[in-house]
Structure formats: C-alpha cells, structure tokens
C-alpha cells in the first residue's frame with residue numbers, strides 16, 4: 001500500500017470513529033469501540049466490505065456480487081444498517097430496526113459439491129453460535145433455550161449462486177450466507193419468540209467487533225474436516241426431545257452427515273422444527 005493510500009485509510013478510519021495516535025511513522029490504536037463504517041468493517045472482517053445505510057436485502061446484493069467476482073478474487077461481505085425487503089427462510093420477511101442489529105451476507109466458495117453444501121452451512125452456523133455462546137435449532141436458527149422452549153436471537157438464509165454457463169471465465173458456485181442477529185433492539189412487534197443480546201443482558205458496545213468475530217469464525221471453518229458437524233451437535237438445543245416438523249412428530253435423534261435431521265428414524269431435509277415436549 002502506498003503512503004498516500006495508507007494515509008487516506010487512516011483518515012477514513014478516524015472519520016468512522018476509530019481513535020488512532022500518530023507517533024512519527026508509527027500508528028497506535030487507542031480505541032475503536034463504537035466505530036462503524038466500510039473501512040472499519042473491512043478491517044474487522046479482513047474482507048472487502050460493501051456497506052449500505054439502507055438496501056432492499058444484503059443477500060440480493062451479495063448474490064449479484066457472487067455472480068461477477070472472478071475466481072481467486074477476495075470474496076465480499078455485504079453489510080446494511082437497514083433493509084427494506086429483508087428476507088427470511090421459507091419465503092418469510094426479516095425485519096429489524098435500523099442501526100441496532102447485525103444484517104450481513106457473506107459470499108463463500110467452499111471446494112465442495114452442491115450436495116455437500118448443507119453440511120458446510122450447518123458448520124458455519126455452529127461457528128457463529130460458538131462466538132455468540134448460544135444454541136442452534138435445526139437447521140441454523142441461533143437461539144437461547146428457555147424451560148418452555150426457546151427464543152430466537154438470529155437467523156441464517158443460505159442461498160446458492162451459480163453463474164450462468166456462458167460466463168467467461170467460468171465463475172464457481174458460491175454460497176451466500178445471509179445473517180440477521182438482534183443486537184440492541186428490545187421490542188419485537190408480533191414476534192413473541194424473538195430476543196436480542198440486549199434483552200439477554202449482554203450489552204454490545206461494538207457491533208463492528210462482533211461482526212468481525214462472526215465473519216472470521218466462518219472463515220476459520222475447515223469444511224473438509226471429518227468432525228465438521230461435531231460443534232453443531234454440541235450446540236443443538238432439541239436433540240433427544242419430541243418435536244414436530246410438518247406432519248411428522250417424533251424424537252429429534254441427531255443429524256446425519258448430509259445435514260438431515262433424524263426424527264424417530266426418518267430424515268428431514270427441510271422445514272421448521274417445533275418443540276412438543278421437554
């Protein structure tokens with residue numbers, strides 16, 4: 001990086017709230033708590049960041065970027081303070097108060113076949129659950145257990161993006177991992193099962209630092225590891241309990257290596273799991 005570019009970066013970081021002390025040609029980080037903006041987020045995540053104050057959906061933008069990012073180029077993260085058309089799993093809407101939560105989409109290109117992607121998505125969810133120290137509800141809801149069930153802290157919408165075959169040079173298949181985590185929001189209209197870090201008494205002063213920890217945990221997952229799903233199994237909150245998925249009621253016994261939830265011996269590949277009894 002040229003001296004001019006470095007100076008420009010330091011000025012931009014300071015404008016976003018990063019306090020630096022210049023001492024000759026040395027730079028000392030004084031305090032970055034509360035800093036927020038594209039440069040801070042790129043520093044925290046160690047990735048190129050596209051930051052939007054408002055956009056329809058970070059997943060939509062990340063999918064467009066995945067279609068045009070060449071093989072071998074750094075893969076971006078899209079972050080928004082507000083989404084006007086945030087999307088959840090199974091066609092649902094994801095709404096979040098502006099500027100209080102984490103709304104981001106990470107582009108990933110694991111060296112896996114599409115059939116192996118569900119395992120990787122579970123492992124990335126588990127890596128984030130570990131950072132947040134929360135549980136997982138199959139397939140990848142970030143939840144905290146309560147005696148009578150659970151409260152949802154965050155959700156993940158994973159989408160595959162394959163460039164059209166006439167793209168030259170060919171662009172590999174990507175996974176866009178869209179993540180919404182409730183951080184400081186304390187009121188959730190019509191969502192009695194929602195919670196946030198604030199409601200759990202866990203004040204987050206630095207959303208950028210938390211985002212960085214989450215993205216770096218995703219990037220640290222070795223998707224080829226034999227024990228890839230072990231962390232998911234340790235973080236799961238409903239195993240051994242009676243659940244309902246669609247019309248099927250039975251005991252959630254575990255997950256198969258392809259990511260299917262086993263309910264009383266039957267594999268479930270998609271759906272919402274509801275707890276029936278403790």
Ligand code: BTN
Pocket residue numbers: 056057058059060083085086087088089090092094102103104105141154155156157178179180
């Ligand atoms: C779920 O239904 O639990 C998944 C919710 C995923 C929401 C996130 S917010 C950032 C990203 N952009 C979207 O439109 N959705 C995901």
